[in-house]
């Protein structure tokens with residue numbers, strides 16, 4: 728059984744996702760009680776990708792977060808460093824470059840793309856797992872064209888402290904217990920609750936986007952702040 732720790736050692740993180748890849752999407756639906764689909768629709772609206780645009784979905788995993796951008800004709804690069812996650816998605820779509828989604832193996836800290844390649848970049852439930860968040864935000868900026876936009880979908884913190892603590896305690900006990908029924912890698916879901924509790928709140932994350940060079944930074948809460956969408960634009 729493999730799980731990452733809060734130091735987010737890249738080899739541990741990649742191995743953990745390789746280990747849960749087969750049941751990853753099922754568990755997302757189960758553990759979020761189907762809310763993940765609502766969050767994904769909000770991301771698609773926020774990115775507003777149109778026909779002819781090229782979108783980077785970083786930490787794309789199986790590509791479930793990538794596929795919806797193709798609905799209006801955008802092309803998507805689904806990039807991740809877990810080959811297991813990429814493979815599950817590619818098999819589901821029938822190939823590594825199918826239905827508008829092209830899979831590329833790569834590390835968020837050294838993206839395998841030239842400067843200003845993308846019209847929009849996005850990352851769903853991935854940034855929290857990256858071992859150097861600020862470097863990933865700078866890399867995302869580098870590969871985005873001037874005028875291009877960033878959308879981050881990530882777990883957040885409920886703005887009322889007492890509720891946030893109660894929610895966090897609930898995740899800590901419920902996630903591994905429920906996950907145990909569906910996967911032999913339930914420890915990965917203990918990591919999930921720990922990494923959510925350890926993640927900066929929405930205001931602090933917005934500050935880090937600005938520090939990394941993103942402009943017009945804003946966020947909006949989903950599910951009372953349990954999830955947040957952060958946006959930014961590359962202005963120079």
Ligand SMILES: C[S@@+](CC[C@H](N)C(=O)[O-])C[C@H]1O[C@@H](n2cnc3c(N)ncnc32)[C@H](O)[C@@H]1O
Pocket residue numbers: 737740741744785786787788789790791792806807808809812833834835836850851852853854856857858
């Ligand atoms: C929780 S999954 C999210 C997958 C997908 N975006 C979704 O919304 O379902 C997090 C993903 O981040 C990837 N990841 C973590 N650190 C990474 C890094 N440094 N470079 C590329 N991918 C990374 C993991 O391999 C994993 O597939």
